[in-house]
Amino acid sequence: MAEPRILIVDDEGDLAFTLAERLQLRGFSARGVTSGEAAIEVVQHESPDAVVLDVKMPGTGGLSVLRTLKSLRPHLPVILVTGHGSRENAVEGMRLGAFRYLMKPVQIEELVALLHEATRGPGGGDG
Amino acid sequence: MDDTCSAALHEAELSFFGAVTASLSHQINNVLTIISELNGLSEDLLAMTAAGDLPVERLRATTARISGNLERCVEYLQVLNRFSHSADQESATCNLGELVCLLRSVTSRFFELRKVNLELNLPEREVVVVTRPFAVLHVLYRALRSALAASGEGETVRLALEAAPEHVDIRVSPMPSEREIPAGEADLASLAPLCRCLGAQAAFVSVAGVSTLRIVLPPGPSPSAVLETR
Numbered sequence: 001m002a003e004p005r006i007l008i009v010d011d012e013g014d015l016a017f018t019l020a021e022r023l024q025l026r027g028f029s030a031r032g033v034t035s036g037e038a039a040i041e042v043v044q045h046e047s048p049d050a051v052v053l054d055v056k057m058p059g060t061g062g063l064s065v066l067r068t069l070k071s072l073r074p075h076l077p078v079i080l081v082t083g084h085g086s087r088e089n090a091v092e093g094m095r096l097g098a099f100r101y102l103m104k105p106v107q108i109e110e111l112v113a114l115l116h117e118a119t120r121g122p123g124g125g126d127g
Numbered sequence: 128m129d130d131t132c133s134a135a136l137h138e139a140e141l142s143f144f145g146a147v148t149a150s151l152s153h154q155i156n157n158v159l160t161i162i163s164e165l166n167g168l169s170e171d172l173l174a175m176t177a178a179g180d181l182p183v184e185r186l187r188a189t190t191a192r193i194s195g196n197l198e199r200c201v202e203y204l205q206v207l208n209r210f211s212h213s214a215d216q217e218s219a220t221c222n223l224g225e226l227v228c229l230l231r232s233v234t235s236r237f238f239e240l241r242k243v244n245l246e247l248n249l250p251e252r253e254v255v256v257v258t259r260p261f262a263v264l265h266v267l268y269r270a271l272r273s274a275l276a277a278s279g280e281g282e283t284v285r286l287a288l289e290a291a292p293e294h295v296d297i298r299v300s301p302m303p304s305e306r307e308i309p310a311g312e313a314d315l316a317s318l319a320p321l322c323r324c325l326g327a328q329a330a331f332v333s334v335a336g337v338s339t340l341r342i343v344l345p346p347g348p349s350p351s352a353v354l355e356t357r
Contacts (some may be wrong), residue, residue: 014192018164025171056153058240059280072133074280083153094128 003029004119007048009039009065010058010081016102019052019106026112034058040068043076050099052111055082055089063093070097077118081106143265144214148234151207158200165193206232213260221263223295224255227288228330230267239270242280246272248287254295256344258325264322266329270299270340277303277338300339302331317322 004056006028006070012119018031033039036057045082051069055062077099082090090101099118102111169189172182210233213226231245238245267286274284280300289296318340322329327344 012161014161014196015157015164018168018192019163022164022168022171024169025175056240059242061240083156104156105163108164 003027003045004050004115005038005043005048006050006052006115006119007046008032009034009036009057010054011061012020012054014069017053019111021033021053022108023112023115026108028112028115036062036065036068039065040072043072044069045071047073048076050077050079050115052081052115053098054082055093055101063089063096066093066096066098073119079111079114079118136324137320139267139317140261143268146336147210147268148207150236151203151210151233155200155203155207158196158203160195161196162200165189167197169193210264213264214241216260218257219260220255220257221260223256223263223288224249226260226263227267227286229265229270233264237275238284241275241278243275243278244281244283244286246283248285250288250290252290254288254290256295258344262321262324266325266327266342267297267316268301269318269321270302272298272344273302273340276314277301295344297342297344298334300334300337301344302338302340 004022006023008016008023008030010018010019010032011034013032013034016034020030020032031042033042034082037060039051043051045092053062053065053069057065062080062082066080069076074097076096078093080093080098080101081104082101083104087103091099093101100114102114105119167188172186172189172237176182180316206229210230213229227249229248234245234333271286278284282301285298285300287296287298289298318329323344325344327342329342331338332341
């Protein structure tokens, strides 16, 4: 079975790239990008199986990116990551079709379990 | 100032303090999250690597990234500390340039989120005044938030500080026209009581066709006086 392809989107590059490295060590094919625009580009051309998306980002904010991703691939599982101050946005994200949301700091094993669940379902890899 | 006005000012100051500390603590939380992930990565590398086969370069790179983020965290904490202390001084001798730089630090995230630049134009000489630093920060913060609201992605907000012999001239641009000012942002009516606390005056002026907020801190022994430029 191929490694699930995970896209991590966070304007903090150190966070996106480190999470990607940790997921790679756990058997995922993961990569990080630092803007919503880059995420949309990747989803259009590389068809990841799931996306981990920061809610609060400069420019195109996380919820706006979520709307675009859902319009491109309605069944793509998107896991939102948010700080305590943005919990309302995460709830709004669930209404927009997010798979689940996690609070920062993310527990890696919790994220791994969620990603397995997300990529096993009908949405993962529908691109 | 009557009780109603005083209560409104107190509420506005509390709101300003809350917005800034929430923003700074969010930044600190972000960096701590990164440090936590980098620490986790180090543990992963150690746990997943057979003894005697340590990925030394990868671990070295990870610890360097931890160090860089620790420095960022310390910087944010210092800014938060300086900002918090500005609120416990009724009157203090302040370097206005330093106060403006502190303001840039506390508002940086607001500008980053909107992808708007902030350009400071400060005199080479220090401008030292006796004033209530928190009130100065509050007035300028409100002005910057309005300028930010009037600016689009990639545009620049400008804050200029000039010391004249008998007053200090602060200009913030671009300002939205009166009818375009979003609810809750600074207009002259809401800035006026804040400026009165400083003994300052505020007016919208047009500079080279750009709507600009001009704040004049007057001379005088109290509450805000230009002591010297050096």
